[in-house]
Amino acid sequence: MAVERSLLEVNNLETGFRFGDVYHNAVDDVSLTLENNEILAIVGESGCGKSTLATSIMGLHDPKNTEIKGEVIYKDLNLLDLNEKLYNRIRGNDIGMIFQDPLGSLNPLMTIYNQISESLEYHSDLNEEQRRARVLELLNQVGIPRPEQIMKNYPHELSGGMRQRVVIAIALANKPPVIIADEPTTALDVTIQAQILDLMVDIQDETGSGIILITHDLGVVAETADRVAVMYAGQIVEEAPVEELFANPKHPYTRSLLNSIPHELEDDDDELHVIHGTVPSLQKLPRKGCRFAPRIPWIPEDSHEENPVLHEISPNHKVRCTCWKHFHFEGEDE
Amino acid sequence: MGFLEVRDLKVHYPIRGGVLNRVQDHVKAVDGVNLSIESGKTYGLVGESGSGKTTIGKTIIGLEKATSGKILYEGEDVTNKARSRNKKFENYNKDIQMIFQDATSSMNPKKRIIDVMSEPMRNYFNYTPQETKKRVADLLEIVGMNAEAMYKYPHEFSGGQRQRIGVARAVASDPKLIIADEPTSALDLSVQAQVLNFMRRIQKEYDLSYLFISHDLGVVQHMSDDIAIMHRGRFVEQGSKEEIYKNPQHIYTKRLLSAIPDMDPTTRAAHKVERQRVEAEYDAQETDYYDPKGRVYDLQRYDEEHYVALKPEEPNASLQNENVNTGGGN
Ligand SMILES: Nc1ncnc2c1ncn2[C@@H]1O[C@H](COP(=O)(O)OP(=O)(O)OP(=O)(O)O)[C@@H](O)[C@H]1O
Numbered sequence A: 001m002a003v004e005r006s007l008l009e010v011n012n013l014e015t016g017f018r019f020g021d022v023y024h025n026a027v028d029d030v031s032l033t034l035e036n037n038e039i040l041a042i043v044g045e046s047g048c049g050k051s052t053l054a055t056s057i058m059g060l061h062d063p064k065n066t067e068i069k070g071e072v073i074y075k076d077l078n079l080l081d082l083n084e085k086l087y088n089r090i091r092g093n094d095i096g097m098i099f100q101d102p103l104g105s106l107n108p109l110m111t112i113y114n115q116i117s118e119s120l121e122y123h124s125d126l127n128e129e130q131r132r133a134r135v136l137e138l139l140n141q142v143g144i145p146r147p148e149q150i151m152k153n154y155p156h157e158l159s160g161g162m163r164q165r166v167v168i169a170i171a172l173a174n175k176p177p178v179i180i181a182d183e184p185t186t187a188l189d190v191t192i193q194a195q196i197l198d199l200m201v202d203i204q205d206e207t208g209s210g211i212i213l214i215t216h217d218l219g220v221v222a223e224t225a226d227r228v229a230v231m232y233a234g235q236i237v238e239e240a241p242v243e244e245l246f247a248n249p250k251h252p253y254t255r256s257l258l259n260s261i262p263h264e265l266e267d268d269d270d271e272l273h274v275i276h277g278t279v280p281s282l283q284k285l286p287r288k289g290c291r292f293a294p295r296i297p298w299i300p301e302d303s304h305e306e307n308p309v310l311h312e313i314s315p316n317h318k319v320r321c322t323c324w325k326h327f328h329f330e331g332e333d334e
Numbered sequence B: 001m002g003f004l005e006v007r008d009l010k011v012h013y014p015i016r017g018g019v020l021n022r023v024q025d026h027v028k029a030v031d032g033v034n035l036s037i038e039s040g041k042t043y044g045l046v047g048e049s050g051s052g053k054t055t056i057g058k059t060i061i062g063l064e065k066a067t068s069g070k071i072l073y074e075g076e077d078v079t080n081k082a083r084s085r086n087k088k089f090e091n092y093n094k095d096i097q098m099i100f101q102d103a104t105s106s107m108n109p110k111k112r113i114i115d116v117m118s119e120p121m122r123n124y125f126n127y128t129p130q131e132t133k134k135r136v137a138d139l140l141e142i143v144g145m146n147a148e149a150m151y152k153y154p155h156e157f158s159g160g161q162r163q164r165i166g167v168a169r170a171v172a173s174d175p176k177l178i179i180a181d182e183p184t185s186a187l188d189l190s191v192q193a194q195v196l197n198f199m200r201r202i203q204k205e206y207d208l209s210y211l212f213i214s215h216d217l218g219v220v221q222h223m224s225d226d227i228a229i230m231h232r233g234r235f236v237e238q239g240s241k242e243e244i245y246k247n248p249q250h251i252y253t254k255r256l257l258s259a260i261p262d263m264d265p266t267t268r269a270a271h272k273v274e275r276q277r278v279e280a281e282y283d284a285q286e287t288d289y290y291d292p293k294g295r296v297y298d299l300q301r302y303d304e305e306h307y308v309a310l311k312p313e314e315p316n317a318s319l320q321n322e323n324v325n326t327g328g329g330n
C-alpha cells in the first residue's frame, strides 16, 4: 500500500562545515515534513542553524567545505542527489526562497522589472508581453504602489520595506509549491510586517503552497504558523501545532524563550527571564550529551539524559528527552 | 519642567540636485517636536522607519544641527552647542549620552574594551590609570561581565555582550540621560532580556533617564513611562504609557497598535479582522487626521497626561496658523 507522501520531507539531514580537517554540524539530524497549505515555522536563537537548514534544502552549499547527509524528498526525488542543472530547475520553479538579507539578494545594477522578469524567463515560456503583465500583477500583489513606475527603478531607490516586497515577488513569481522564507519581515515596521504576512497567507490560499517560515519573532509565529519546530544548536528540540506549543510548551528551551518576551511587569522589581550563557559556536558544541544542559545549570547533572531523542508525547507534539518532566526555572520549586 | 527641554525642534536636510547641485527642496526629518525630560523616567519614541527618531536623538547630542527650535539644559540654551569645546557646555556634553542603533559598528575594532570605555572618562574626569581601571571594572560588573573583559577586543564578544559594553560605555561619564537608539533590535530574545534588565537596574541605581527609541512596541511598553508616537517628523500622540496603549486617539497610533502581533494563536482570526478593520479605517479617515498637505496637526491636550494631533476645532480656517498649539508635553 502506498503511503501518502508529504509535499516536502527532510530526513535525518546533517550539514557540517569544514574547520581544518573536521566537519562540525550546524544542522544535526533534522527530520521535518511540510504539507500543502501549511505554514511550518522554525524558531530559535541566532546561530541555531535555521538558515543553514534552509540553504541545505535549496542545495546552496559549497561542496568543498560542506558535508551534507540525509535526504530532502520532493516529488519522490532526493534533491540532494540532483546535479546542479536539475537543482536549478527546482529552485525558483518548485521551491522559492526569500533570503534573510533582502538587499544582498537583489542585483543593484538591474531594474526591478528586469530582475523579476529574468526569473520568469528562466522558468516559464511566457512571451515578453505576458511577462510584463505578470510582473505588474506580482508587484500589485505584494502591495507596491505605482508599480509601472517602481518597476523601472533600481533597488537603492526603494525603501527597505519595498525591497523586501520585491524579493518576495521574485520568490513567488512562478507560484512555487514550496516557499522557504528566511526572516521575511525582520527589520520591517509592524504595519508593513502585517501586510507581508497577510500577503503570504493570501498567496497560500490561492496556490495551496507549503511555507517554511524561519523567524525568531514568536509573535509572528503565533499569528501565522500552523506548526512550529523549535531549534537549538542544530537540533529540533520541540515540535507541535502552534496552539499546543503556546499553551503547553514542554522543552526547557521553549519555555525559556517564551519567558524572555518583553511584557509589562507587575512589580517594578521584576525582571525578564534571561537564559544562562550563550548558544555555543560550532567548534565548542558538546559532541556528547545534552546540548542545552549547560544553560540550565541549576538542574542536577543526573536528571539530564546522555543523548536525548525526540519523543512524541501527545499526537503531533514531539519533545527531545524526557527530563522536561522535572524541569523548573531557577528559584522555582520543582 | 524637565532638566532637558526640547522646544519646537526642526531638523531639515537639504536635497540637492540639478546640474548646479543647488538645494532644491528639504527633507523635514524633524518638523516641530517638543519633549520634556525628567529624572529617572523613560520616554519611549516609536514610529515607522524614516519618521525622524534617530534624527531627534542625534540633534540632542549635537551630531546634527537643529534648523530651528531650542534645546534647553537646566534652563540654559544649549541648541547646537553640544560638542562645543566651551567649558560652559561641558556638563551638557557629559550628562547626555547616546547608545547607537548598531553598537558594534560604533566601536573601533582595534581598540581594547578598556580604551573604548575609558574615553568618556578621560574627557570628563581626571582619573589616574589606576582609578580608570577600577571604574571600568566596576562598570563591566554592573553589566554582568568579568573585569578581564577589559583587555579584549570588540570582536571577541557576542552581539549581546557588545551591546552591554555599549550600555556600560554610555554610563561611564555618569550621565543623566541616555538616548538609546534601538539598543536591542539586533538581539535575540534572551539577550535582549538581559540588556533591558541591565538598563532598568542602572536606571534605578543612578536615577537615569532614557529616551528609548524603538519600533518594537512590546519593548517600548516594557520599558517606558511616557511614549511619543512619531509620524512624518512630528508627534501624532504623546502621553503616559497607559493612555497610549489603552486609550489611543490618533488613527495612526491605532493602526500601529493593532499591528502588534498577538502572542495568543487562538485569537488570531479575530485579531486579524480587527487589524484589517483599523487599516481600512486609517485609509478612509487619513484626511481627517492630516492637513491637506499630509502634515500632522499640532498636538492638543486631550487629557491630563495625553496629547493628540487632532484637526483644530475652529471651523474658521483663516485663524489657523503655525502659532496655535505648538504642542504639549510640558
Ligand atoms: N559557511 C559557513 N561556514 C562555517 N560556519 C558556518 C557557515 N554558515 C553558518 N555557519 C555557522 O553555523 C551555525 C548556524 O548558522 P545559521 O546561519 O544557520 O544560524 P541561524 O539560526 O540562521 O542564525 P540567525 O538567526 O542569526 O540568522 C553558526 O554557528 C554559524 O556560525
Ligand SMILES: Nc1ncnc2c1ncn2[C@@H]1O[C@H](COP(=O)(O)OP(=O)(O)OP(=O)(O)O)[C@@H](O)[C@H]1O
Pocket: B013, B014, B027, B028, B029, B047, B048, B049, B050, B051, B052, B053, B054, B055, B056, B215
Ligand atoms: N544626513 C541626512 N541627509 C539627508 N536626509 C537624511 C539624513 N539623515 C536622515 N535623513 C532622512 O531623514 C528622515 C528621518 O531619518 P531618521 O534616521 O531620523 O529616521 P528613523 O525614524 O530613525 O528611522 P529608522 O527606524 O529606519 O531608523 C528620513 O527620511 C531620512 O532619509
Ligand code: SF4
Pocket: A252, A290, A291, A292, A293, A296, A303, A304, A305, A308, A320, A321, A322, A323, A324, A327
Ligand atoms: S537532557 Fe535536560 S537539558 Fe537536555 S534536552 Fe533534556 S531537559 Fe533539556
Ligand SMILES: [Mg+2]
Pocket: A050, A051, A052, A100, A182
Ligand atoms: Mg539565519
Ligand SMILES: [Mg+2]
Pocket: B053, B054, B055, B101, B181
Ligand atoms: Mg533610526
